[in-house]
Amino acid sequence: MTDDENTAVDAFEGLGLTSYQAKVFIALHRLGAGTARDVADITDVPRSQVYSVAESLEEQGLLEVQQSNPIRYRPVSVDEARETLRDQFEREQDRAFEYVESVRDDAAGEETQEDIWTVRSRDRIDDRVVDLLSEADEKIVFGTRLPELVTDAIERVLAERAAAGVSVHVISRTDAIRDRLGALEGVTAEIPPFYREEEERSGRFVVVDDDGLLLSVVGDDGSETAIWSSGSLFASVLIQLIEAGDEL
Structure with a gap:
């Protein structure tokens, strides 16, 4: 053939x-x-x-x-x-x-809930970050050391949420990122208070309101893996721990 x-x-x-x-x-x-x-x-x-x-x-x-x-x-x-x-x-x-929907409906009656999700691949994590940021009503904390992890879509949604009155705070040790995002109206950008120059595995982190969280790491081959949670007890507790650590 x-x-x-x-x-x-x-x-x-x-x-x-x-x-x-x-x-x-x-x-x-x-x-x-x-x-x-x-x-x-x-x-x-x-x-x-x-x-x-x-x-x-x-x-x-x-x-x-x-x-x-x-x-x-x-x-x-x-x-x-x-x-x-x-x-x-x-x-x-x-x-x-129809079968999948029936199974989903059955599962919806369960009281158990998956609080933590894993996402792999840069594109999928980009999409998840944009989704989380879009849900912010009160505050956003966004951080990364890598310019390539700040997509146009992420920049756009940060500007949109700031214009809507959400407190948007960017943390980065990279001048180019702080200059780029700090230039957005309503967005503040700062250097993290503590970081290690030799640290090369961190990817990005996102905190949304008091119950949305994403943390990612970058592999030696440049691949990115993230965990995220939203509307869960896990996210709320971890955000409280992060904020308490900043106050120490």
Whole structure:
């Protein structure tokens, strides 16, 4: 098969067909109509398998069978097949997510709660930081030593929350970060009172109001991993400990 045909087979598999079903369907469109032998001649589907595969495609409404000797098969039009597979995909999607929703509803009745979450990869942590900052009603403390961890989206949401009256405080030992974020109206930027010059593992930290927290570390390969919590006892207690340490 060509690369294009392999790609098409993979796509049909994503729509719910098996590899053999996809190959037979494509072969019949190439032929216009044909017997099991015709299909086997231009695919790697064994002739003995073509019959059962064609029967399954007929059940799905993707081909028609001519009762002749030998039996001949003809695919439905591309538009009809597209609609049939779309309807099938949507039905399966509904069935899958209806079950997931029922499981979620059952879990919602539980009293246990996951308070601490782990996030890996820079992009996902960027998104989580923006989400946490966007939820701030009273105060934000944002800190990092790495300019690349201050995205445009983070800068924008800090400015927006400051304009909305939220107290926004930036802490960084890096001049460029303090200059950049401290220039935003309503945002204060300071050097942390205590830090180690040789410390190279810290990523960023976010404190939102009294119950939102994110802390990240950077690996030797530059990858970032974070833990975060919001609206939990864990976050509230840890924030209190951080604030008490600042006062010592």
